[in-house]
Amino acid sequence: MKNNRLRVAIDMDEVIADTFAAQRLWYLDVHGYNWNDEELKGCHLGDLAAPEHAEAMQSVLHAGAFFAELGVMENAQDALKQLSQDFDIFITTAAMEYPASCGPKFQWLQKNFPFISPLNIVFCGHKNILAADYLVDDNVRHFHDFQGQGVLFSARHNQKVKWSPRVSNWRETVSYLTAQRLAKNP
Template sequence: MNRKSVAVDMDNVIADIETNWIASYNAEFGANVTSEDLIGKPENDAFPDPIAAKTLIYKPGFFRNAPVIEGAQEALRKLQEHFDIYIVSAAMEFPNSLAEKYDWLAEHFPFIHWKNIVFCGDKSVIATDYLIDDHLKNLDFCKGMPILFTAGHNVNVKKYRRVNSWSEVLELFEGELANS
């Protein structure tokens, strides 16, 4: 029996970029932005000064210092028992993120083999059975089953199967295994 494949986005799926971005913005600009302030707003419009917020993404260390989303490590270890797991990030938009994301994965997800890490510019080239992502721009072109991982910017999206946590991801895939 062939194992099915699962592509997993990094930012706001396994790496808590939102929390990191808020902390960086508040420290840099003396603001008091909270995660609640970002709920339901597109990422480019979520901060009081969106242009200043975007500059933070280009600073060294931005991607390297993000916390891990709760439950992601344990869930991916468990999913690896039954699925081929690929970490897929559209990292080309922020070239300084390439090394930082690779180093971040090596630290927090050392059980993901380097052959299963894909840094690309456009995720429409990914042809896995499942894609877990927080952005419609990636899920809209998914060749398998798209799974929307909840983030502040996508809470109002009704399209696609939604998961709010890694425990919900595990529940979903336990159901998939039971049905196969």
């Protein structure tokens, strides 16, 4: 019997893991940067920092341990629990950008999303390899050549990016995906 459940691939950083807040705090604590929200709109933190400070942040990310203690995005846990009742959920992270992050990211997922099977966790490079109906991600570059529908999860760095559909938070994400499921399987 064929499984008729829709598949949803969900990114980690800036979608379920609050990488931005941790990086912002690091830049403040280590280098004294205290950017306001308006300065950050549409920017990556590394674009605003001195090149040597951005390079130091990249070294921290490449070491990997940084990813183990990130905060969880608001309502992400409840939303994924709810969605997992009607969808096949896969956590999909482009971890190959920072290979040493795989272990810390996996531990973070086990701690914060224990209801997601380890078999539904995908560490990859390009996300166009994913066989899913939807990809919820904060970066539109992951939608290129993806065969399903990309759903842009709003983040400070993508505020100037034009993409539809776009969701601003996990409540909107659940509403959007539920409406899509009902439209396809009335």
